[in-house]
Amino acid sequence: xxxxxQHPSRVICKSGTSVKIECRSLDFQATTMFWYRQxxxxxxxxxxxxxxxxxxxxxxxxxxxxxLINHASLTLSTLTVTSAHPEDSxxxxxxxxxxxxxxxxxxxxxxxxxxx
Amino acid sequence: LAKTTQPxxxxxxxxQEVNITCSHNNIATNDYITxxxxxxxQGPRFIIQGYKTKVTNEVASLFIPADRKSSTLSLPRVSxxxxxxxxxxxxxxASKLTFGTGTRLQxxx
Numbered sequence: 661x662x663x664x665x666q667h668p669s670r671v672i673c674k675s676g677t678s679v680k681i682e683c684r685s686l687d688f689q690a691t692t693m694f695w696y697r698q699x700x701x702x703x704x705x706x707x708x709x710x711x712x713x714x715x716x717x718x719x720x721x722x723x724x725x726x727x728l729i730n731h732a733s734l735t736l737s738t739l740t741v742t743s744a745h746p747e748d749s750x751x752x753x754x755x756x757x758x759x760x761x762x763x764x765x766x767x768x769x770x771x772x773x774x775x776x
Numbered sequence: 777l778a779k780t781t782q783p784x785x786x787x788x789x790x791x792q793e794v795n796i797t798c799s800h801n802n803i804a805t806n807d808y809i810t811x812x813x814x815x816x817x818q819g820p821r822f823i824i825q826g827y828k829t830k831v832t833n834e835v836a837s838l839f840i841p842a843d844r845k846s847s848t849l850s851l852p853r854v855s856x857x858x859x860x861x862x863x864x865x866x867x868x869x870a871s872k873l874t875f876g877t878g879t880r881l882q883x884x885x
Binding site: 709753 | 808810812817818819820821822825863865872873874875876877878
């Protein structure tokens with residue numbers, strides 16, 4: 661099946677710094693990618709829809725200036741957590757459609773962010 | 777967006793068949809039903825997808841009644857390694873897929 665890769669898988673940063681997480685589709689082109697965050701023992705919460713060549717669409721309650729999303733190519737979307745705080749510590753997951761009309765998503769391995 | 781409802785948790789013994797049912801009463805004509813499995817600290821992994829009737833692959837079966845308002849994921853002879861959270865999602869490429877609570881399956885000896 662299609663492969664989506666995230667990097668880094670784990671990152672620890674100091675409060676106030678910014679962290680960038682990359683999401684790559686390795687063997688297909690993804691015009692649309694999605695970013696989720698997941699807290700322990702909870703479900704995935706959709707943060708934003710990333711469209712290649714255009715601005716991301718954010719879900720209600722997600723600060724677009726806090727979570728910067730860039731989808732500059734058909735194989736790469738990035739999520740930058742700006743001025744991170746401890747409450748931003750979470751598991752961030754990206755996904756992408758590999759084409760077709762069935763709505764099948766392929767997910768990255770996830771990136772665990774810990775803000776000290 | 778079609779909302780889904782699943783049991784929060786299920787328990788099973790190793791070797792048993794497990795059936796997890798998902799309700800999606802407002803499923804749209806173009807929507808497919810897809811099930812994902814998630815282990816701790818990993819991204820969800822595709823299990824099976826269907827539109828109607830029955831679909832079977834090497835790991836699971838998916839039963840979808842004619843009205844498509846529900847679906848049942850069937851895992852034959854589960855093992856300890858099947859302990860995970862299982863999510864049912866409904867949609868197509870035109871919709872953003874949102875996750876429900878999922879079903880936390882615990883398999884024991």
